[in-house]
Amino acid sequence: MSPTQLPDHGAVLAEVREVRRAGIVRLRELRLPVLTGMSAGPGEGSPGEPRFPAVERLLRTAVAAIGGGTLQEAAEFSLGLAQGTRDWPPADRRRRAAQVYGVSVERFRKNQELMVLGQVAEQLVRLATGARAQPPTADAGAAVSDAPEPSATPEPSARPRPLAPSHHRIPVRAGGHGRHVTLHIHAVDLLRDIDVVVSPSNTHLALPEPYKSSVAASLRRAGAVRDPAGRLVEDSVRDELRAWSERFAAPGLSVAPGTVAPTGAGALAWQGIRRIYHAAVAVPRPGTNDYDVQPADVTRAVTRVFALLAEENDRSADAGLPPLRSLCLPLLGAGRGGLTASVSFAAVWAAVEAELARGGDWDVHFLVRRPERALLVAELLASTEGAPTEEPGP
Secondary structure: OOOOOOOOHHHHHHHHHHHHHHOHHHHHHOOOHHHHHHHOOOOOOOOOOOOHHHHHHHHHHHHHOOOOHHHHHHHHHHHOOOOOOOOOOHHHHHHHHHHHHOOOHHHHHHOHHHHHHHHHHHHHHHHHHHHHOOOOOHHHHHHOOOOOOOOOOOOHHHOOOOOOOOEEEEEEEEOOEEEEEEEEEOOHHHOOOOOEEEEEEEOOOOOOOOOOOOHHHHHHHHHOEEOOOOOEEEOHHHHHHHHHHHHHOOOOOOOOOOOEEEEEOHHHHHHOOOEEEEEEEEEEOOOOOOEEOOHHHHHHHHHHHHHHHHHHHHHHHHHOOOOOOEEEEEOOOOOOOOOOHHHHHHHHHHHHHHHHHOOOOOEEEEEEOOHHHHHHHHHHHHHHHOOOOOOOOO
């Protein structure tokens, strides 16, 4: 790696995942060009010196930089850095890391593991960024006594990394017609001026507590009305969803997977959000805290979203209100529902593509929080067009 080149997060993550699969004891056998380049500065060591001890030290430093807690503990077990786990097979390391979070091995593999390894990669990138910003040492300066005086203008390698754009306009093709969709890479409560936001829900339409980090919890929290001191005045989204359930659902019983319940947006109306559509796709698994999500139910729910948009637009026209034109879709079922991001996107896109192919004139947005998921979604969207993504929009 060039000393002025900053590592790409996706490339770092790919090699961290390769280490997780193989284990620390097999570092010598792995081809890890990015981690190898990050593990030693230019001029360190001899050309024939093995780099795997330096890679291990780099990984340990990155994991320690996480700062403790379950995240660091799971990272240590996942990579075999915890005491006594160096020679554990990958299945045993994954099982022990899953125990840290108190979830099944399969659920950990589909959810927490990517988060854990992604944070290790993030720390590695930060370490590399900081290392490249360090000035040369006194010894290095003495070794190059004839070098010219450093310029007052900082070198490109010392400049901060540019902020990644949080919105991308991506060309897609549906039914032979070219369209564009927008990909958002940020928290759901930062959305602005989108008519409808789709929120994943369980089949009991029970919202999570507002202090949690899920899409549904974030929308509940952001939609609540509060006084100037931040005290809750009205839990608007929860109250409207309860009212819908009391009207349309049998008491104490769940709704069918794929059901969509519309509510107002509460305080999010100040951000230009007009409606929240709660898509019931997660079926609680009895006796556990887990859920089951079927891709067919995700597709059914998104199809219902478009039908509900048309129905509400008919009522809006009768009332003289502007139509609902834009909607934002997260990766339904890709959280605690257990679907992988690619499976969730395929299920969502099946309904979106069918609607756009039949001429639906909707402004479609997708929402993810993690950069690695954004990269995956962008690639999948671009593959529908057969062309690279456009430059990020303003």
